[in-house]
Amino acid sequence: MLLYQCCFSLFVLLVNITFSFGQQIATDTARASSFLSNDSLVNIGYQKISSRGNSNSIAALGYSDFNPGIVSTPDQLFHGKATGVWVSSASGELGANSTVMIRGSLSILSGSGPVVILDGFPLDDQEVQPVTASSSLGSIPSKSNLIFLNPSDISSITILKDAAATSIYGIRGGNGVILIDTKGTELSTKGSVRFSSYVGYSESAGRFDLLDPNTFLAGVKKANLAAGADPNVIDQVISQPPINFGANTNWQEKVVKPTFSNGYNLSWSKKINQTAVRISGGYEDQNGIVKNTGLGRLTGTIFFSQLLFQEKLSLKVNTSLAHLNNSYAPISNNAGFQGSLINSMVYYNPTAPVYTGSGAFFDKNDGSRNPMAMLGYFSDSDNSFRSISMVNAVYSLRSDLTLSASYGASRFSSIRKSFADPRIPAAWSLGTSTVFGVNYNNPVTGMGRSVYQHVNKSSDLIDLSLSFVKRYKNSQLNILAGYSLQDFSMESYGDIAWGLKNPVVAPNDAFVKDISQFITVAPAYVPMESQYSVRSAYLRAIFDVAQRYVFSSSVRVDQSSKLADGMVGFFPSLSAKWRIVSEPFSTTTIAKHFSEFSLRASWGISGNQESLDPRAAADLSYTFVPFRSSNPQTVLIHQGNPNLKWETIASYTLGLDWKLKNHWVGGSLDYFRSTRTDLLAFVPYGGGFSGGGYFYSNLPGQIAVEGLDGCVEAMILKRKNIAWNASANAIVQKNLVSNMDRPISTGTVDGGGLTAAYAQSITNGQPAFAWNVATFRGFDSNGFSTYDAGGNSQFNGNSIPAFTGGIFNQIQFREFCFGFLFTFSRSFYIYNNTANANLLAASLLMGRNVTGNVLKSDENPSNPAVSSSRFLESGDNLRLANVQLRYTRRFVSMSIKSFSIEFSGQNLLLFTGYSGLDPEVNVDKSLNNARSLGFDYVGYPRPRSFVLSCNFGF
């Protein structure tokens, strides 16, 4: 509350002071990224400067560069188009979390990635919606925290790629910074009304080649005979339950179905004299290809800006609101032998019917789960609301000195409701619930269960800066000094309920989805509250000398309450650029052929504290009164590390920017090297002697990454009616772990008979997240697996692609525009945990379905399902990521000013040798908070989508 008062009083004060606004900011940067255009402004964090004067590594994309289609999260907008940035979404689910890896560098700690700064407001690093852990279903992950943004409200995305560029964000910049600017902050001079809508069709892009009933029965027969079944009775065995139930059900078609999505956006903007306003609203109804899944998004933004007092004061208010409704299917990332929905879909007997004669869901009564019953008996959805508001006042003290003050506030609240129906068969063994250590003997079967989880979050930001810009002839000095304070708080609590007031028994009784209909409601877990703040001061100076030399340096000082007391981080950077093309000596040489030819060098340090528990440095207990008790209890939640500090990332970059004189081709090429030290990890206390088991600590050792990234952009053809642009970007990188005092294991392999298996390691002398499994050497003559080194784990390749990039083409012909994007990733391996858990000869032996290639293999049906390099597959791929065909018509003197209609397709073609559904997959298999990379495990299938959209400008 104090914070509000402080800000508003400040705000009122500022409004009363005169002022003017730097001219740069009024310029439209909607095309900022287009490399071949002339000089443009780039956002380097806290300020925008001319791209010529930028000496750091930055990838900038404008609105016209964004990928088309059904977009749930902003990372999909730049996927494949931002040089040096690798995006891997966890699965094909709408709004799934993505791993964004910038220049091959990532923290060991799971959940940490680039910090996202929305219109100057740093977003919380933690997951937003609650995660559902519905007993033996495993945990159903939450979605991306960027799901709240309507992509049509975004005007530009800028990615700061190395520690020199991100050091201005200090303790939060270590994994990169993504700056997202919404429309309105760059309002063009003319007002307009725009309406757009789309309708999209999605279908599964890949399918498991599952056996039909006859092939399945033949496979079961073969497997049983090979395992020693009596040949005289085998035909009888496969003609009756539990092998043959007589029906023909394609479970995959039941669970994964084509769907339609649609969305509408309306915006109005107006600029009259010194007042500019933009208001937009959007509604999207995105439906997932798995039954019962979807994302409903209602968004609104209000932007208002006013120049006052001879344009000396600029006042801006920017508010975005979003209401979200997610529905989830029971697709978890760590299910055991019974599996989650996609597991069941793969293995469930194809001769089994969906329903019995009485209309109830068919059940094999052996613990396996009918996938349609899973969909019918579980319900899981959330409702979330988020608002982010920024008030910004910029005040010109003098033509070269401006003061800027901002106050920002974000508010978030979410409730996730899940229900399990009491008709769930007991053989599914969903267990009882332990509430604060007390087992209430409340099995789901017969009682049903509901869990409500609430999460409320808020964050407040004060940012204050002073900027000095002085021009001397053709040189310029630009100094920025600022201070910011950001505060984050979070609370979570939940209820669990069991025992229905009105029991449901008959097949056609309604599934009760209301917690008030349950007899017992208890607290589900220990309620949590947490709070932390980051206090910072920053200073940056850019000296652009004679348009030939740019020197830039910044320093940020940060203090975070997440870390140990008294830990003050100091994050410097230095960079320089030499525009050789402007040198007098190059007039007859380089400048004759090039319009741009510059060398860049930069060095900097940034830090990382993302995804650390806010109370990681402090001891934590919680006192509460347990359910059905009157005695308060104190639970030790964890013990802190009083020496905890941030992770340090130091990097340097050498770069070349070039463009030919006639502007038809240009590009850039960077060599980079970064070193990560003070590695944050979640490790045991000395000897494990503690109540908390593990704590956050900084480990000795380092992870070093080096490589090259670059892009080329060319205007291949330009005639009166036709233009053809092409661009390509790529990164080559390798990384190496050294001097750590212990290996860190991660990447749990899940599935029946795979408890305790893991496949990934962060170990000295290896790339980070290298595969570490037994080396498979084929089947012996009896069909049993053979392994090197007695079956002990060995290093078996990289999980991070060594070479990735994108190739984009755009052809403009009169009013038609045709574009397509290819993306590729090479030299990495995927762990096919789906195959390890399901696609084995032994599955047939017990009457579980498999894919066609299992039938063809020589594997003995008694061969154990050992995790090994047998399930490591090359993930090399080339994908036609999107295609877009647009027809635009502009009108003069009509009420409609412009009209465009666009047809686009996403994920159209995939060329890969990978046997799973899609090699771009990254199901979270973290272990002790160490992230995993490159796991495929019965995740949400990736869709292929087609979208028809139209835009009207009035």
Add this chain to the structure above:
Amino acid sequence: MKKNFNGLFRRATLLLTAFLVFSCSLDLEVKDPNTIPPPAVDGSPTPGTLDQVYRRLNDLVGQANWFAMCTHPTDELMGPTRGTDWDDFGTWRKLHLHTWDGAHNQVNDTWNNLQNSLFQTTLLAETASGQTAAEAKFLRAFFSYIVVDLYGQLQYRPATAKILELPKVYTRAQAIDYIIAELEAALPNLPTFTGGSTEYLATKAAAQFLLAKCYLNRAVFKADPNKPAGPYTFDAADMNKVISNVDAAAAQGGLAIDDNYWDNFVWTNGTVSSENIFSRKNSDGINVVWYTCMGGHYNMTPSGWNGFTTLSDFYNSFEASDVRRSAPIPDFSTQLGRNAGFLIGQQRGPSNGKVGGPIADLKDRAGNPLVFTSDASLFFSSESKGIRTNKYPLDPSTINDGGWGSANDFVFFRFADLKLMKAEAILRGGAATGGETPVSIVNSIRSKRGVANAGTVDLTYLLAERGRELYLEGWRRNDMIRFGVFNNPVIERASTSDGSRVVFPIPNIALSSNPNLKQNFGY
């Protein structure tokens, strides 16, 4: 112009300064309602309640970790891999084959659980007083005994020390004397065992039972760390201590060999057993469904996990009439189609998987008759291989809901074990008391188990009798080591294992985080 600038600049600077001062005065501390107040001062953590400390026993109740480490390496149990099931990174196989190492997940997880228990019991034992402190000391001694038995080294850090202070380490020889001293110090303040709900408490009888265990195994723990498998030299004075503690415990609360062996394990064992000295109450956060499910087949009721099997040599050590091998349980067997004890041959059960359904011959998942065989292969077993165990029969009325509500208490210390310790102590040189001899003690038990009296009892016979009486109660590993036969070949482990296997390694992760720990001999 100049003047104007100065004025404006001054105003702006003042404003900025005021703002900075104001902002800095905002509380940057972690205003966390959950934070324990004192750690910033001395870094020492706050102890939990006695109830929470007892709750640490729950870690011991389950098919994995402590239970698995005490059973799979012996002649009473193994976990065969069955096609896609039960490979589990070799975790079960490595236990049976004695090929575990410091990276073994259960070796690691059990260590961590036990260190957590030591940590929490220490906080209470050293900050509380009177009976509460005594109970916490007993619990710490029990966990310490398990740690020393399994790992051969015991970490200790006083309750008042900071969390980042590395624990110091007692050797196995130091640790056993420390545990005995702790138990003897706690004894006067512990309540007397009076049956009923005192079997859930740290009573004098429980402490005396544990003291007897300590003295009985003291020679094992005092052995040369480089020759952990012995041979051991048992001291007569230690054996007399075993006997005096057994006698003191046995005099309390109407303890007697139960006329019905299965009274100790059925869902009413909390009231009907006359043998249970120290157990964990079912309603305190545990269940025994795992005990049924770890061996039960998928198509049995409740649906099992089709896992672990008993070795046929062990099964064959029982006489056919021995009620401990197999006996019908009233209410249970008629409805479930099976006995308590070992399960072998054609299995029967409710054909619809529900209690109340017609009892019929069961089939495996492929539809073949479900016949449990006496043989099983550790690497390649099909569904029906191996003998299964049903030691804690579940309350039939709870089974259709999964059996979670079945009220069986989990037993740690039992009277029959107490008496067998006395028999062993006499055989190992202790002085007999109360007119009891090894033969009379063994026969006082055998006479209640449906088998003929033993003529003579030597150590070999006694080990076999302990196996028959106490199978799958967590003592087999400890017994086999003390009797010097732990490394001998058993079914599916053809060769003698190295003597170093009588202690597990210190887990790699723990070793890297506390330099005071040194890896055990042979690893």
